[in-house]
Amino acid sequence: MCKISEKIVYVGVNDFRKVIFEGMWPLPFGVSYNSYLVLGEKIALIDTAEADFAAEYMENIRKALEGRKVDYLIVNHMEPDHSSLMSIVRDAYPEVKIVCNAKTVPMIKGYHGITDNLLVVKDGESLSLGSCTLTFYMTPMVHWPETMVTYFQEEKTLFSGDAFGTFGAPDGGITDSSARLSGSTDAAGSTFEAFRDEMYRYYSNIVGKYGQTVQAALKKLSGLEISRICSTHGPVWEKDIPEVLACYDRLSRYEGEKGVCIVYASMYGNTARAAKALAAELEKRGVAYAMHNLCTENVSYAYRDTFRYGTLVVGAPTYNNDIFPPAYSFMYGVSARLMKNRHFAAFGSFTWAGASVKLLNEMALRLGFDLISDGLSFSQAYSAEKCDMAALADTIARL
Numbered sequence: 001m002c003k004i005s006e007k008i009v010y011v012g013v014n015d016f017r018k019v020i021f022e023g024m025w026p027l028p029f030g031v032s033y034n035s036y037l038v039l040g041e042k043i044a045l046i047d048t049a050e051a052d053f054a055a056e057y058m059e060n061i062r063k064a065l066e067g068r069k070v071d072y073l074i075v076n077h078m079e080p081d082h083s084s085l086m087s088i089v090r091d092a093y094p095e096v097k098i099v100c101n102a103k104t105v106p107m108i109k110g111y112h113g114i115t116d117n118l119l120v121v122k123d124g125e126s127l128s129l130g131s132c133t134l135t136f137y138m139t140p141m142v143h144w145p146e147t148m149v150t151y152f153q154e155e156k157t158l159f160s161g162d163a164f165g166t167f168g169a170p171d172g173g174i175t176d177s178s179a180r181l182s183g184s185t186d187a188a189g190s191t192f193e194a195f196r197d198e199m200y201r202y203y204s205n206i207v208g209k210y211g212q213t214v215q216a217a218l219k220k221l222s223g224l225e226i227s228r229i230c231s232t233h234g235p236v237w238e239k240d241i242p243e244v245l246a247c248y249d250r251l252s253r254y255e256g257e258k259g260v261c262i263v264y265a266s267m268y269g270n271t272a273r274a275a276k277a278l279a280a281e282l283e284k285r286g287v288a289y290a291m292h293n294l295c296t297e298n299v300s301y302a303y304r305d306t307f308r309y310g311t312l313v314v315g316a317p318t319y320n321n322d323i324f325p326p327a328y329s330f331m332y333g334v335s336a337r338l339m340k341n342r343h344f345a346a347f348g349s350f351t352w353a354g355a356s357v358k359l360l361n362e363m364a365l366r367l368g369f370d371l372i373s374d375g376l377s378f379s380q381a382y383s384a385e386k387c388d389m390a391a392l393a394d395t396i397a398r399l
Helices: 052-066 087-093 105-112 189-220 241-252 269-282 299-310 323-336 356-368 389-397
Strands: 008-009 013-015 031-033 036-039 045-046 070-075 097-100 119-120 126-128 135-138 150-151 159-161 229-232 255-264 289-293 309-317 343-350 376-379
Touching: 008 229, 013 052, 036 052, 052 087, 087 105, 097 105, 105 119, 105 150, 105 189, 119 150, 189 241, 189 299, 229 241, 255 269, 255 299, 255 323, 269 289, 269 309, 269 343, 269 389, 289 299, 299 309, 299 323, 309 389, 323 356, 343 389, 356 376
Parallel strands: 045 070, 070 097, 097 119, 159 229, 255 289, 255 309, 309 343, 343 376
Antiparallel strands: 008 036, 013 031, 036 045, 126 135, 135 150, 150 159
């Protein structure tokens, strides 16, 4: 629990127990489940937390309220890491009104069996807490159909749900004037710089498919004066708001920065040798790159750098006359995220019949990628003569 302003108190929790988020994404720096109280003549609780933290969470609320009660529970997003404690909050404060939108109502019934004491709001509607005014804006498919955001008018504060969130638990404070990425050894200057990789990873892993609806939400909210963003994961943004908004705008337009994401999967090391040769050639030319081995790494990091860089190069051997499964799975995930605006090249080894490069190119073309090479398909062992990574690096350097 900590005070953000005279009217806003943070009552969320940090999770260092969970090592995999949503059963898929690694959490090397933990994750936070952020929840907030707005203190007017009446009191609103905005979102809750993950089920495993009920005792700590409810104690945070009790300490902050000092004997007062919660009048409203605002539900910006029904995903269980933010709504699991709804029933427990209602048991503690039986008269609480649950503020939600029409699309949330069946989800509340389905998860909690709650059908009464609901206050259903529409886009642009406001709720007065006395000295505090909360206005609600619908942001469907950022990243569930029922998502909305809450704007605290008097303090120009946006309670943004999962939007503008990050993996990684804040340490040393919750706002970006003091928060550090817990467990990180990176001595980055600003909080945004410290959390940037985890914001990229969170966006690409969780939100990545919904660029069009994120853009619609950014446009809808662009008329608001925003001095503070209170997301449900990561720091509270105050001084770094321009960088955060620019980051989400760029990611949701699928705009990559100059550089290369090299992603590969290798059975016996030949495709891996080709990937490392390309990395060495890019290094000589001063081209920024990241490289990921799909056989040993969680794909979370490869998706992050696919969103970061404007060029994607994928290596995979032929397997059963098809793409080696880890690389196929990665490309399926890229397709599922509706990725676009990327330069693309493929490479890979084969023994008696090469198919992977051709099939990788076909997947890339279906996404509208710009093929900068016909691909480098080589038989048996890797050699520079069979697979000219210097020429590919020259092409990439000219982009």
